[in-house]
Amino acid sequence: MINKDKLVSLLISKGIPVKETPRYKGIGYRIKLENGTAVYIYDSGGFFCQGNNADQVREAIEDEIVDEPNNKVFVVYGHDETARKQLQRLLEELEVEPIFLDDQPTEGRTIIEQIVKYIPRANFGIVLMTPDDIGYPKSRPEQKQPRARQNVVLELGMLLMKFKRSGTAILLKDVDPPIEKPSDIDGVLYLPYKEDVFEIKQKLIREMKSKGYEMEASK
Incomplete structure (x- = not known):
C-alpha cells in the first residue's frame, strides 16, 4: 500500500508542487497538484493519476515505489x-x-x-x-x-x-x-x-x- 505522506514527499522531491491532500469519498486520498493533475491513492492499495500531465506524474511515482x-x-x-x-x-x-x-x-x-x-x-x-x-x-x-x-x-x-x-x-x-x-x-x-x-x-x-x-x- 502506498503511504500518502511518503508519496507527497516524493512528488515534492521530484519538483512537483502539491496543492492539497483531502480525503476522497472515504476510500483514499486525492492529492491535488499545482499543475492541475490529481493523484488518487486508495486505502485498498494502488493509485491513479488524472489530468493533462498524468503520464509524467505516474512515471515519476513508478520510478520510486519499488519499496512499497x-x-x-x-x-x-x-x-x-x-x-x-x-x-x-x-x-x-x-x-x-x-x-x-x-x-x-x-x-x-x-x-x-x-x-x-x-x-x-x-x-x-x-x-x-x-x-x-x-x-x-x-x-x-x-x-x-x-x-x-x-x-x-x-x-x-x-x-x-x-x-x-x-x-x-x-x-x-x-x-x-x-x-x-x-x-x-x-x-x-x-x-x-x-x-x-x-x-x-x-x-x-x-x-x-x-x-x-x-x-x-x-x-
Missing part, C-alpha cells in the same frame, strides 16, 4: 515455455503476481522501455535461466556450452540494478554440460532445479519471505 510492499515479482525468461508455465503456476499458488513482459500492453514502447516501465512495479526479480543457446570461445570452438538467451542476461543485469543481489533469484536449470553463468555477478542467489521449477519451492519461499512477501511455506 506488494505481491508482485518481475520475471525474466527465455524460450523454455514449460519452465515459464511451471513458474507461473508456482507463483500463483503462493498468491504472488508474476509480471511477464509479453503479457503487458506495449503502447508503442520498445522492449527496453517496457522493462524500465514494469520492473519498478515489483519488489523482487526472478530469472529463469534455461539452456536456450549454445556458445563457445572463438579460439576453442570445440568447447560448446549451453547458455541463456542474450536478453535474459541483459534483463538480469537490469534486475540487479533495481533489486540488488538480495532481491534477485536465478532459477538455474541443472543440465549436463552445465549452463554457463554470467561473469562478475558473484553473490547472486542461484536455485538449481532439474525437471520442475516446483523443486525449489521451499527455498524460493524463504528468500521471498525475507523480502517482505507474506506466504506460508506449507502451501
